[in-house]
Amino acid sequence: MKHNPLRNAFVFLLAFGAVGYGAGLGIDRFVTGDFHFSGAVAAAFALLFSVAAFFFGLYGYRGVTRGLTFQVVGMFAGALFVTLIRTLMGLKAFDAFLFSEPAWVFGGLVGAIAFLFGVGVVSDWMKWARGIDTPEHHEDEPGWRKFFGVSLDHKVIGIQYTVTALFLISVGGLFALIFRTELAESQLQFLTENLRLFDQSGPQLYNTLMSLHGMIMIVSILLGIAGIMNYAVPMLIGARDMAFPRLNAFAYWLSVPAIMLLLMSLVLGGFDTGWTGYPPLSARAPVGMQMFFLGVFVAGWSSILGGLNVIATTLRMRAKGMSPFRLPILVWSALAASIIQLTATQLIGLSFQLVMFQRLFDMGFFDPAKGGNPVLFQHLFWFYSHPVVYVFVLPGLGVISELLPVFARKPLFGYRWVALSSLGIATVGSIVWAHHMFASGMNEYLRVPFMYSTMLVAVPTGVKFFSWVATLWGGKIETPTPMLFVLGSIVVFLFGGVTGPPNAMVALNLHLHDTYWVVGHFHDTIFGGFVFPFFAALYYWFPKATGRRMNEFWGKVHFWLMTPSFLVLTFGMMFIGLRGMRRRIVDYDPAQGFDHAQLILTICAFLIAISILIFLINFFRSIKHGEVATGNVWKSRSPEWQVPSPMPAHNYDVPFEVVGEPYDYGLAGSKYIEFAADGAGKKH
Amino acid sequence: MINKQEKTNLLSQGVFIFVCLAVLTLLEFLVAVTFNSLVVLVVVALVKAGLVLYYYMHMSKLNENPDAATDHESYAFKTGTNRAGLWLFLLSDAFVFGGLMAMRLNLLGLTRPDLNQNLGLFVTVVLLVSSFFMNRGETHLHNGNRAGFLKNTMITFILGLAFLLGVVMIEWHAIPSVAEAVLHLFGEPAGRTPLKPSSGVAGAAFFMMTGMHAFHVLTGLIFLAVIWVNGKRGLYDEKQYPVEAAAVYWHFIDVVWIFFYPALYLIGTAI
Ligand code: HEM
Ligand SMILES: [Cu+2]
Numbered sequence: 001m002k003h004n005p006l007r008n009a010f011v012f013l014l015a016f017g018a019v020g021y022g023a024g025l026g027i028d029r030f031v032t033g034d035f036h037f038s039g040a041v042a043a044a045f046a047l048l049f050s051v052a053a054f055f056f057g058l059y060g061y062r063g064v065t066r067g068l069t070f071q072v073v074g075m076f077a078g079a080l081f082v083t084l085i086r087t088l089m090g091l092k093a094f095d096a097f098l099f100s101e102p103a104w105v106f107g108g109l110v111g112a113i114a115f116l117f118g119v120g121v122v123s124d125w126m127k128w129a130r131g132i133d134t135p136e137h138h139e140d141e142p143g144w145r146k147f148f149g150v151s152l153d154h155k156v157i158g159i160q161y162t163v164t165a166l167f168l169i170s171v172g173g174l175f176a177l178i179f180r181t182e183l184a185e186s187q188l189q190f191l192t193e194n195l196r197l198f199d200q201s202g203p204q205l206y207n208t209l210m211s212l213h214g215m216i217m218i219v220s221i222l223l224g225i226a227g228i229m230n231y232a233v234p235m236l237i238g239a240r241d242m243a244f245p246r247l248n249a250f251a252y253w254l255s256v257p258a259i260m261l262l263l264m265s266l267v268l269g270g271f272d273t274g275w276t277g278y279p280p281l282s283a284r285a286p287v288g289m290q291m292f293f294l295g296v297f298v299a300g301w302s303s304i305l306g307g308l309n310v311i312a313t314t315l316r317m318r319a320k321g322m323s324p325f326r327l328p329i330l331v332w333s334a335l336a337a338s339i340i341q342l343t344a345t346q347l348i349g350l351s352f353q354l355v356m357f358q359r360l361f362d363m364g365f366f367d368p369a370k371g372g373n374p375v376l377f378q379h380l381f382w383f384y385s386h387p388v389v390y391v392f393v394l395p396g397l398g399v400i401s402e403l404l405p406v407f408a409r410k411p412l413f414g415y416r417w418v419a420l421s422s423l424g425i426a427t428v429g430s431i432v433w434a435h436h437m438f439a440s441g442m443n444e445y446l447r448v449p450f451m452y453s454t455m456l457v458a459v460p461t462g463v464k465f466f467s468w469v470a471t472l473w474g475g476k477i478e479t480p481t482p483m484l485f486v487l488g489s490i491v492v493f494l495f496g497g498v499t500g501p502p503n504a505m506v507a508l509n510l511h512l513h514d515t516y517w518v519v520g521h522f523h524d525t526i527f528g529g530f531v532f533p534f535f536a537a538l539y540y541w542f543p544k545a546t547g548r549r550m551n552e553f554w555g556k557v558h559f560w561l562m563t564p565s566f567l568v569l570t571f572g573m574m575f576i577g578l579r580g581m582r583r584r585i586v587d588y589d590p591a592q593g594f595d596h597a598q599l600i601l602t603i604c605a606f607l608i609a610i611s612i613l614i615f616l617i618n619f620f621r622s623i624k625h626g627e628v629a630t631g632n633v634w635k636s637r638s639p640e641w642q643v644p645s646p647m648p649a650h651n652y653d654v655p656f657e658v659v660g661e662p663y664d665y666g667l668a669g670s671k672y673i674e675f676a677a678d679g680a681g682k683k684h
Numbered sequence: 685m686i687n688k689q690e691k692t693n694l695l696s697q698g699v700f701i702f703v704c705l706a707v708l709t710l711l712e713f714l715v716a717v718t719f720n721s722l723v724v725l726v727v728v729a730l731v732k733a734g735l736v737l738y739y740y741m742h743m744s745k746l747n748e749n750p751d752a753a754t755d756h757e758s759y760a761f762k763t764g765t766n767r768a769g770l771w772l773f774l775l776s777d778a779f780v781f782g783g784l785m786a787m788r789l790n791l792l793g794l795t796r797p798d799l800n801q802n803l804g805l806f807v808t809v810v811l812l813v814s815s816f817f818m819n820r821g822e823t824h825l826h827n828g829n830r831a832g833f834l835k836n837t838m839i840t841f842i843l844g845l846a847f848l849l850g851v852v853m854i855e856w857h858a859i860p861s862v863a864e865a866v867l868h869l870f871g872e873p874a875g876r877t878p879l880k881p882s883s884g885v886a887g888a889a890f891f892m893m894t895g896m897h898a899f900h901v902l903t904g905l906i907f908l909a910v911i912w913v914n915g916k917r918g919l920y921d922e923k924q925y926p927v928e929a930a931a932v933y934w935h936f937i938d939v940v941w942i943f944f945y946p947a948l949y950l951i952g953t954a955i
Contacts, residue, residue, distance in 0.1 A: 128926075129910045130914075131913075131914040131917055131919050240756070243765050243768075243769065244765075244769055247769075304776055308769060308772045308773060308776065309769075311768075311772055312765060312768050312769045312772060315768055316761075316764065316765045316768060317756065317765075342772060342775065342776045343775065343776055343779050344779070345776075346776055346777070346779035346780045346783060347779060347783050349780070350780055350783040350784065350787075351783075354787070354892065357881075357888075357892065358888075361881045361882065361891075362881065362882035363881045363882060363887070363888035363891065363892065364882070364884055364885050364887075364888045365787065365791070365885065365888050365889075365892075370882075370884050370885060370888070371791065371884050371885040372791065372885055372888070373790060373791060376787060376790045376791065379786075379790075380783055380786070380787070383783075
């Protein structure tokens with residue numbers, strides 16, 4: 001009898017987790033002379049071993065398993081190498097977390113690179129360097145197995161991104177549930193001073209979980225939008241694949257070692273800076289800080305290269321007749337998001353690198369004692385981290401504009417304005433970053449210009465809202481699950497949008513900054529601009545990917561459970577924020593009278609978690625058991641729905657030509673695309 | 685087919701651009717040591733960068749791509765896509781260097797690290813000459829002269845390696861005795877303490893900027909080695925894009941240095 005691979009995987013996870021834990025404990029004992037049962041070293045070993053073993057049980061020693069094995073071996077080899085050199089130089093060889101900080105950093109870097117070799121995503125390039133040509137088209141394994149190894153098919157990579165994003169959302173959500181539970185009541189309940197886990201006390205663990213929640217969610221969003229863009233863009237423009245399929249796979253696979261590094265930061269002492277990693281605090285936090293920086297750096301490269309690919313694909317691979325103003329709106333917004341990803345991402349990488357080097361080599365960039373400037377860090381950091389919020393939301397807003405006409409059965413209102421508004425948002429959004437720094441002590445003359453530039457962003461964003469409302473106006477609106485989520489996006493994003501300008505007013509900002517008001521604001525923008533549209537996209541394109549559709553009933557339950565809970569959650573956050581609830585803090589004074597509100601917020605958080613659990617079950621069940629749907633489920637005009645689902649590799653067997661406007665729903669005789677007659681110009 | 689006249693024209697264009705760049709570099713140096721005008725230094729750097737971008741990196745080739753109507757699987761079309769990809773990458777990379785430049789301006793303003801300006805001029809010239817030979821090598825391959833391509837690429841590689849070793853061993857004082865001896869040759873005044881990464885923001889900025897640049901030089905050298913070895917094996921008769929890509933990348937490294945050189949060695953007053 002064949003064993004169920006998933007069962008194998010969990011058995012391996014537990015067994016090797018235990019082996020790793022034991023090994024870590026023993027080694028730690030050997031170096032320090034003491035057992036640390038809840039210490040960092042044992043946990044780090046357990047984490048590394050169990051994850052690799054999980055995939056071994058699932059899939060055997062190839063693909064991702066081989067990558068992870070290489071990463072673990074590479075990490076230890078790199079760390080030992082530095083340790084050896086330090087010993088020879090007469091420096092301290094071992095430290096609190098077994099290896100010294102430079103050893104962990106170097107090991108982390110070597111491990112990430114080793115992963116890429118192990119998983120096999122650079123082997124074609126290595127052959128090219130030796131002058132050997134390799135074919136671009138290789139057959140993927142059938143069934144689910146193709147997702148665990150290197151595939152060059154953009155649809156496979158899109159799904160890999162999406163599922164990885166869902167996994168990360170779950171991890172980040174779990175972290176949130178933990179610290180939300182602690183917040184339900186004032187005083188410390190279970191994250192107490194006496195708790196000791198991964199060499200952190202309860203409040204320290206709160207800080208680490210809160211910080212990692214932020215960054216893990218951000219990475220999951222980057223992967224989520226990469227999933228949508230990878231899956232949809234080539235199909236929408238009639239390309240057989242992305243412009244650079246190998247680079248595409250490379251960008252995806254970078255994210256896996258990045259996730260491992262981020263998780264390592266949790267166990268290696270954590271860090272307490274929040275996702276923003278400001279020095280001087282980040283210049284002193286435990287080793288976990290460095291793992292966090294490294295992880296973000298690697299994930300950043302994934303985002304940069306993914307963005308590069310989307311731009312090149314849009315520029316070069318469009319079908320005949322697809323002139324700029326016949327491009328689907330989703331492609332326009334993906335293009336705008338990708339431009340930010342390509343350029344601005346380098347600045348967060350640089351800012352984190354500078355802190356890394358400050359810690360490793362005692363360089364004085366942000367150290368006032370050496371003439372350095374901590375505010376400089378914030379400029380470099382926000383130069384990316386504001387524009388990136390548009391990376392999060394632009395693809396989502398594109399999804400809204402893409403789906404609305406389908407379900408309102410009406411042309412999209414103001415196509416050209418909407419198309420250009422994405423670029424407008426990206427442009428204006430790049431010159432507003434210092435609105436995060438009004439309270440930071442930056443030069444005062446910068447305040448007012450940044451206030452006005454920030455307010456200006458509302459203009460192109462408003463264009464989108466007008467278009468949505470006008471598209472809905474007088475439409476024959478249908479509300480299957482994807483449309484529910486589209487409508488939800490619009491409402492939630494509106495709340496996120498209107499709470500932005502108050503933040504941008506300098507005078508108000510000084511009061512609102514670093515309160516729960518801001519937390520409410522950005523959760524609304526991110527849910528409205530990413531999470532809701534992401535779910536809409538998943539429900540909408542699920543039949544395209546699988547040939548089956550997700551259960552409508554449970555889809556509706558998901559929506560009607562999540563939306564009200566979420567709105568109550570963020571309104572509550574803003575409410576207590578206005579009255580002085582500090583953000584990023586494990587406890588609050590009972591005298592502030594927030595206990596009831598906080599309890600309600602925690603309950604809402606759990607309701608959202610349940611709704612997402614329902615979604616996940618529906619998602620994975622429907623792959624096998626969903627209602628069969630191979631045709632044009634949503635009566636869409638878009639080219640991918642004119643051919644049966646699921647799409648074959650390299651998409652359209654017969655190329656199409658664009659002959660009309662994309663969103664002319666309900667106009668008699670209008671036509672968007674035409675397939676070449678009798679398969680003329682067949683690609684295979 | 686390219687005729688003989690065109691072939692020589694392409695080669696002499698390379699020489700002419702090199703002479704312009706060399707004159708401008710010298711001008712820059714003289715301005716810095718005499719009346720040190722920031723405006724002139726910025727203008728000269730922009731002109732130099734423009735010359736390299738246009739003539740050595742043939743930026744205009746981005747417009748010569750066969751359009752989307754051609755067969756997407758043809759080598760010509762794929763080369764066009766690859767060009768777009770490479771330039772997008774360089775754009776992204778430019779943001780790293782731009783960020784470093786912003787860091788330097790914020791931390792040091794109109795002061796600069798106290799470095800040996802003669803040595804600075806020398807390493808800059810080494811990199812500039814290497815760019816000239818790179819262009820020559822690429823042009824030779826284009827003209828069908830494989831031996832010329834190999835010879836010039838080799839010279840580029842050696843000059844690049846010299847630049848890299850010069851920065852690491854001498855500027856960074858990796859081997860103090862060698863560094864002191866060489867610096868002495870370049871008229872180093874006695875008693876100046878070498879910069880260290882930990883010695884204030886000047887040291888931090890200097891090591892970070894030269895370090896990031898040196899890392900790119902290292903990767904550029906790897907690409908040069910790859911095209912040399914493969915060229916030796918007889919590749920690139922028809923499919924020459926890899927050589928173009930390595931050359932463009934190499935010139936990009938030079939463009940970065942065109943800005944970093946004045947930023948580190950010329951503008952403002954030494955501290
Ligand atoms: C009209 C549009 C918007 C305006 C005027 C605006 C304005 C602001 C301002 C001024 C802050 C700083 C508050 C403070 O910390 O003192 C802020 C924070 C934030 N905003 Fe927005 N925002 C807008 C839209 C968005 C969008 C679309 C997103 C994201 C998807 C977003 C995400 C965030 C995030 C994540 C933060 C908090 C960053 C942190 O400190 O951790 N905002 N917003
Ligand atoms: Cu912002």
